[in-house]
């Protein structure tokens with residue numbers, strides 16, 4: 001969908017509601033927002049003051065929200081429009097917010113070039129290539145800051161290196177889902193089909209495959225013949241679809257199919273075929289990509305990944321100084337102490353949001369007052385960390401407790417000296433804790449030393465009381 005189509009769509013919606021067309025400034029706001037510009041830039045382009053642009057924009061978002069029956073604002077506008085575009089119900093009817101209608105009537109044909117009944121949108125049609133997008137399982141995108149380098153890396157892996165399997169892993173709340181949703185609009189034009197699914201209910205692979213194939217078959221994607229299925233996809237018919245169309249598949253919450261109380265990335269009984277599927281998907285030849293989002297790095301990734309290989313992993317760390325925007329948005333005081341706060345909570349955006357709310361609730365926004373209280377406050381972060389600790393092995397817990405009680409980062413030999421675990425056991429545990437993002441590594445005299453972050457130390461202390 002290009003910007004003119006977006007403007008036409010918005011104009012149709014506003015006209016249907018008010019009987020008036022968009023004025024020049026309203027168009028400028030939508031055009032800028034679609035191009036991911038912020039208000040100062042839009043104000044400059046439209047030759048108006050920023051406060052005036054913001055005032056007009058606030059009214060416009062309100063109007064669009066009322067028209068569509070869902071909350072529209074500057075940060076979700078582009079995403080919501082993209083969602084409208086793909087919410088084709090399959091019977092020449094388009095679902096726009098709460099409105100379901102025949103696009104040729106309601107949109108006066110503005111969408112007729114981008115909607116049809118062919119979800120896989122075979123390029124035989126003389127309309128522009130279209131994408132079959134299903135983000136119905138994904139959360140609504142929210143405010144999003146930075147992550148420029150991660151987005152650049154992911155785009156390079158997918159578009160230039162044609163990486164087939166990417167694992168993004170990190171603690172809950174670190175921003176894996178948000179990052180991936182942000183990536184989609186930036187690469188979607190390269191794909192025939194984009195599907196997001198959460199594995200939160202731990203579907204067996206067979207169920208997931210059936211669900212995805214049903215979706216892909218809504219058009220007339222070729223259904224592989226059984227014999228072909230067996231020989232080409234060796235039991236994974238989904239691979240056949242990923243081969244015949246360029247698809248981007250995102251599987252979130254992969255940790256739900258790992259065995260609790262075992263070292264990282266160990267599949268639950270009955271789910272081991274996921275590992276075989278990922279391996280085949282990486283090794284066979286096709287142009288599709290699969291992104292896995294998980295608390296833990298899946299085990300087979302280590303064997304498959306490499307600089308020149310079609311499998312890569314990205315350990316997602318917290319936000320840097322840009323996370324100050326979260327505190328600005330929450331109206332915290334004393335910006336000169338914000339970086340300290342970001343460092344203490346390692347830039348985890350979910351934790352920073354939780355802490356910012358606590359600082360407002362308890363100290364009226366005063367960061368210095370909050371920081372003067374020791375020990376480090378966890379509040380609702382405690383229950384988030386609990387979920388990570390519940391699934392640790394005893395040896396992992398033992399190592400973390402020892403690291404929490406040690407003031408300086410320790411190397412492997414120091415850990416081995418101090419714990420009743422065999423050296424091979426320690427090595428396995430340290431690797432697993434790294435794959436679960438629960439230890440930090442620093443280089444001292446060219447040797448890796450391990451430590452744990454302040455919130456995890458505080459969590460462990462609370463458990464010992």
Ligand SMILES: Nc1ncnc2c1ncn2[C@@H]1O[C@H](COP(=O)(O)OP(=O)(O)O)[C@@H](O)[C@H]1O
Pocket residue numbers: 142143144145146147170171172173174175176177178179319349350
């Ligand atoms: N770059 C970011 N800027 C601002 N907020 C973010 C960013 N990344 C994530 N968040 C917010 O942090 C919270 C957790 O992010 P999410 O992507 O759900 O984490 P994860 O998938 O790793 O558990 C969400 O409320 C999300 O909106």
Ligand SMILES: [Mg+2]
Pocket residue numbers: 176177178252253293
């Ligand atoms: Mg997530």
